[in-house]
Amino acid sequence: MPAIIPNPEPSADSRSQMSIVIVGHVDHGKSTIIGRLLAETGSLPSGKLEQVREMCRRNARPFEYAFLLDALKDEQAQGITIDTARCFFKTEKRHYILIDAPGHIEFLKNMITGAARAEAVLLTIDAHEGIQENTRRHGYMVSMLGIRQISVLVNKMDLVDYDQAVFERIKAEYTAFLKNLQIEPVSFIPISGMEGTNMVARGAATPWYSGPTVLEQIDAFAPKAAPVNFPFRLPVQDIYKFTEQNDDRRIVGGTIETGTIRAGDNVTFYPSRKKSRVKTIEYFNGPEKTTAAAGEAPGFTLHTQIYIKPGELMVRDDETPPHIGSRFRVNLFWMGHAPMIRGKTYKLKLGAARVPVKLAEVLNVLDASELSSVQNKQQVDRHDVAECVLEAAKPVAFDVAGEIERTGRLVIVDNHEIAGAGIILAPISDEDSTLKEHIRQREAMWRPSAITRELRINAYRHGAKFIVLTGESAAAGERVAAALENLLFRGNFKAYYLGISNVTSGLDADRAAVTEIDSEQIRRIGELARIMTDAGLIFITSLPGIDEHDLRTLELLNQPHEILVVNLGENRFTGYTPHLSLAADATPEAAAAGALQLLKQKEVILEYYL
Amino acid sequence: MNHLDKLEAQSVHILREAYREFKSLVMLWSIGKDSTVLLWLARKAFFGHMPFPLMHVDTHYKLPAMITYRDRLALEFKLDLIVGENTAALAAKETFPDGKLSRIDCCRKLKSEALKHTLSGEWPRLRIDHATGTLVPDPSREAFTGVIVGARADEEGSRSKERYFSPRDKQNDWDVGDQPPELWNQYKTDFAPGTHVRVHPLLDWTELNIWEYIHRENIPIIDLYFNHGDGKRYRSLGCYPCTGPVESEARTVAEIIAELRTGKFANIAERSGRAQDKEDGGGLETLRREGYM
Numbered sequence: 001m002p003a004i005i006p007n008p009e010p011s012a013d014s015r016s017q018m019s020i021v022i023v024g025h026v027d028h029g030k031s032t033i034i035g036r037l038l039a040e041t042g043s044l045p046s047g048k049l050e051q052v053r054e055m056c057r058r059n060a061r062p063f064e065y066a067f068l069l070d071a072l073k074d075e076q077a078q079g080i081t082i083d084t085a086r087c088f089f090k091t092e093k094r095h096y097i098l099i100d101a102p103g104h105i106e107f108l109k110n111m112i113t114g115a116a117r118a119e120a121v122l123l124t125i126d127a128h129e130g131i132q133e134n135t136r137r138h139g140y141m142v143s144m145l146g147i148r149q150i151s152v153l154v155n156k157m158d159l160v161d162y163d164q165a166v167f168e169r170i171k172a173e174y175t176a177f178l179k180n181l182q183i184e185p186v187s188f189i190p191i192s193g194m195e196g197t198n199m200v201a202r203g204a205a206t207p208w209y210s211g212p213t214v215l216e217q218i219d220a221f222a223p224k225a226a227p228v229n230f231p232f233r234l235p236v237q238d239i240y241k242f243t244e245q246n247d248d249r250r251i252v253g254g255t256i257e258t259g260t261i262r263a264g265d266n267v268t269f270y271p272s273r274k275k276s277r278v279k280t281i282e283y284f285n286g287p288e289k290t291t292a293a294a295g296e297a298p299g300f301t302l303h304t305q306i307y308i309k310p311g312e313l314m315v316r317d318d319e320t321p322p323h324i325g326s327r328f329r330v331n332l333f334w335m336g337h338a339p340m341i342r343g344k345t346y347k348l349k350l351g352a353a354r355v356p357v358k359l360a361e362v363l364n365v366l367d368a369s370e371l372s373s374v375q376n377k378q379q380v381d382r383h384d385v386a387e388c389v390l391e392a393a394k395p396v397a398f399d400v401a402g403e404i405e406r407t408g409r410l411v412i413v414d415n416h417e418i419a420g421a422g423i424i425l426a427p428i429s430d431e432d433s434t435l436k437e438h439i440r441q442r443e444a445m446w447r448p449s450a451i452t453r454e455l456r457i458n459a460y461r462h463g464a465k466f467i468v469l470t471g472e473s474a475a476a477g478e479r480v481a482a483a484l485e486n487l488l489f490r491g492n493f494k495a496y497y498l499g500i501s502n503v504t505s506g507l508d509a510d511r512a513a514v515t516e517i518d519s520e521q522i523r524r525i526g527e528l529a530r531i532m533t534d535a536g537l538i539f540i541t542s543l544p545g546i547d548e549h550d551l552r553t554l555e556l557l558n559q560p561h562e563i564l565v566v567n568l569g570e571n572r573f574t575g576y577t578p579h580l581s582l583a584a585d586a587t588p589e590a591a592a593a594g595a596l597q598l599l600k601q602k603e604v605i606l607e608y609y610l
Numbered sequence: 611m612n613h614l615d616k617l618e619a620q621s622v623h624i625l626r627e628a629y630r631e632f633k634s635l636v637m638l639w640s641i642g643k644d645s646t647v648l649l650w651l652a653r654k655a656f657f658g659h660m661p662f663p664l665m666h667v668d669t670h671y672k673l674p675a676m677i678t679y680r681d682r683l684a685l686e687f688k689l690d691l692i693v694g695e696n697t698a699a700l701a702a703k704e705t706f707p708d709g710k711l712s713r714i715d716c717c718r719k720l721k722s723e724a725l726k727h728t729l730s731g732e733w734p735r736l737r738i739d740h741a742t743g744t745l746v747p748d749p750s751r752e753a754f755t756g757v758i759v760g761a762r763a764d765e766e767g768s769r770s771k772e773r774y775f776s777p778r779d780k781q782n783d784w785d786v787g788d789q790p791p792e793l794w795n796q797y798k799t800d801f802a803p804g805t806h807v808r809v810h811p812l813l814d815w816t817e818l819n820i821w822e823y824i825h826r827e828n829i830p831i832i833d834l835y836f837n838h839g840d841g842k843r844y845r846s847l848g849c850y851p852c853t854g855p856v857e858s859e860a861r862t863v864a865e866i867i868a869e870l871r872t873g874k875f876a877n878i879a880e881r882s883g884r885a886q887d888k889e890d891g892g893g894l895e896t897l898r899r900e901g902y903m
Contacts, residue, residue, distance in 0.1 A: 016613060017613050086763060088764070109790075109791040110789070110791075112791050112793055113773070113789075113791045113792050113793060116792065116793035116794060145793065226611065237623075237626045237627065237630055238626060238629070238630050240656060240657065240659075242656070242657070242659045242661065245659055245688070247657075247658070247659065249657065251657055253626055253655075253657075254626075255619060255622075255623045255795070282657050283654075284653055284654045284657050284658045285653075285654065285658075285827060295611050295615075295616065295619055296611065296615075296619055297618075297619040297620075297622040297623050297626070297655075299657055310630060335791060347800065349796050406794075409794045411793070411794065411796045413800050416798075416800040416801050416802050417790055417798065417800075418790055418791050418792075418793075418796060418798060421791070421793055421794070421796075
């Protein structure tokens with residue numbers, strides 16, 4: 001790869017950039033505040049202020065700064081004000097993007113989108129109206145989104161005659177509210193957006209106030225530091241190979257959420273627990289890198305060729321490992337039109353991991369505007385904040401949000417849309433997982449046949465078994481499965497090979513196109529195996545590319561009968577040993593003979609019957 | 611990390627999400643500075659490779675230097691270039707330069723419609739053949755479900771409301787009022803059959819950031835952006851009947867950066883040289899809802 005040497009930066013504008021969101025209840029004066037800030041920092045297009053003043057004069061209306069913003073928005077948004085609008089302004093210190101988040105409850109998902117991009121928050125409260133529903137709700141959302149810098153602007157002080165007692169009362173009440181959310185606001189500022197008091201210039205009307213003005217506060221916000229002082233976490237987006245372009249690198253790519261790493265570090269990928277060591281840090285068209293830190297999106301080559309999948313979490317071996325599990329307690333905020341209900345399968349996105357997930361239990365639903373809880377609710381409605389237990393179809397690697405915020409966050413997809421967002425409060429042991437509970441119930445209800453297992457063994461001359469062929473190649477697995485079925489049948493044993501396409505077009509016909517083996521298909525095959533082994537058969541199937549978790553699920557579902565796993569080619573499992581491992585290029589006949597040998601060893605097929 | 615590093619990392623992350631989630635992905639390449647930076651960012655994301663095709667909609671009224679530059683870069687970077695056009699409208703001379711349409715209707719025909727039908731695979735496409743270095747008919751009729759576009763929020767009004775991953779329904783419609791939430795690096799990557807998603811990795815970049823990055827990375831950029839001694843340069847590129855240059859002495863990337871930093875253009879829209887915007891009330895929203903990029 002020819003190296004292109006980058007240019008040094010031309011005498012850079014040293015001012016940095018910061019995103020700030022302004023939130024608050026509808027009509028608590030956000031537009032006026034923004035209009036005033038833009039005008040007083042000279043950030044308006046030339047002539048705009050005069051134009052709006054002239055328009056007001058002609059319509060015999062008093063001039064308001066809010067009209068200014070509306071006029072800007074009309075141009076910018078053609079009258080659509082429901083979405084977050086971004087305004088740009090700058091001070092001597094830095095450039096700002098001021099995100100105007102809608103105050104109306106209907107547009108909460110837009111508010112979330114806007115606020116999630118911000119490093120600091122200006123929250124407005126109307127001094128005259130006091131704390132309202134969305135004042136609390138927005139405070140709650142801001143805390144969940146992980147923004148810690150909040151300045152509270154007590155606006156419209158002119159309407160209460162700049163009464164310090166009103167300001168102090170609101171300050172005390174809202175401080176107490178935020179304390180419940182573990183937020184300590186950086187300041188409370190008494191202002192009047194209309195009269196400009198304490199916006200840019202200090203107001204004469206509030207001699208009792210000595211804190212910063214709004215603009216001083218904005219400049220005093222600390223930029224959000226990259227979380228480098230945390231354990232290294234890299235959600236793996238993909239493993240890239242561009243071999244057809246004569247590039248033999250195999251590169252693990254992703255964005256570093258937290259921490260730092262250097263070439264030579266020993267790493268583990270979770271949940272597979274595969275281990276390796278970082279060989280190189282890859283970055284196109286830049287100087288060679290030997291270290292990388294939070295916020296960067298480099299690539300890594302490893303010393304050993306290990307089989308890992310997108311969605312795993314790369315972690316340094318000398319640092320705290322993440323939690324691995326499929327059940328966790330979360331604080332979840334729901335934006336979907338349809339409620340989140342139990343029994344329905346959703347899609348969980350956590351870092352780079354995507355797995356099916358179900359709502360296992362609703363512990364407590366919080367009315368976010370009042371912070372009072374509603375007990376005994378069985379579903380999560382739109383705009384609810386709920387503490388609940390989620391159960392993923394497969395274990396994922398995660399952190400508790402209180403420890404490492406960035407890898408303790410998740411979103412839930414319902415019907416192609418991000419409908420929920422949450423933070424993980426604690427892992428929950430897998431002991432009482434829904435699967436184990438299901439098997440307990442199923443076995444309790446199972447009607448045993450009058451033809452006992454022993455009777456069948458005597459009649460069929462062999463025990464029942466579920467044989468799973470796995471490996472990288474689907475074609476090789478199918479050939480071996482067919483050869484084994486043939487070998488057993490010729491020996492007068494009751495064997496049946498189920499081709500996976502028979503399931504896809506039959507049992508799975510109720511599902512949208514299933515293109516690869518997923519957890520629902522594993523469940524169906526496992527239940528089928530339970531029935532087929534109950535019938536006393538040697539039940540064979542080929543499931544290429546499945547992982548150790550899938551195998552454990554099949555093992556559980558097939559109980560009380562046993563499973564035999566035959567792996568073809570490289571053993572890609574950690575913490576799971578296949579019963580038989582065969583070379584990838586073994587002939588189907590040789591492989592089938594090997595499997596038959598194993599059945600004899602396991603006394604599924606009894607020697608004296610041969 | 612400085613501001614450009616942060617913007618780069620974010621764009622790389624978005625490009626990798628798109629590559630992971632969309633089976634049939636394409637990047638639109640207008641030959642201009644933004645989509646050329648986007649192309650460069652894809653090479654950043656994929657370690658020097660460009661693992662999906664680039665699509666250019668040829669109106670046949672592009673400044674000729676743009677086509678020369680396009681084909682040169684496509685061969686040099688080994689890009690999988692796809693070219694589409696509205697053959698019928700061009701043959702029937704249904705265009706603004708032929709006097710039959712307004713500027714905006716011409717955009718609609720030669721760009722929006724051509725793009726829509728080229729993306730869906732309904733209209734014939736050309737694809738570059740690296741062996742001969744020429745464009746040949748493309749037998750593939752693959753419909754693209756993920757479309758990467760170089761739109762920036764600061765460029766003009768309607769773009770400030772875009773999401774990084776922005777769904778379009780079967781009619782290509784954009785429902786501005788009901789957009790998906792985006793938070794914590796999680797985007798809308800699931801979509802119903804028949805719909806597609808536009809991906810905007812450059813949403814947070816400004817015009818100045820683009821030039822600073824071109825300078826830092828030494829990205830080969832088409833020289834129509836520079837003043838060649840006549841005191842004029844193009845600030846935004848398009849079709850020659852509707853694109854005018856701006857007054858400028860900037861002859862190099864560094865001089866463009868210096869010029870932008872003076873605030874010379876602070877109150878002049880970047881697309882002020884693009885005559886069709888004015889017909890659309892300055893906002894482009896009508897065109898964008900219909901699929902204009």
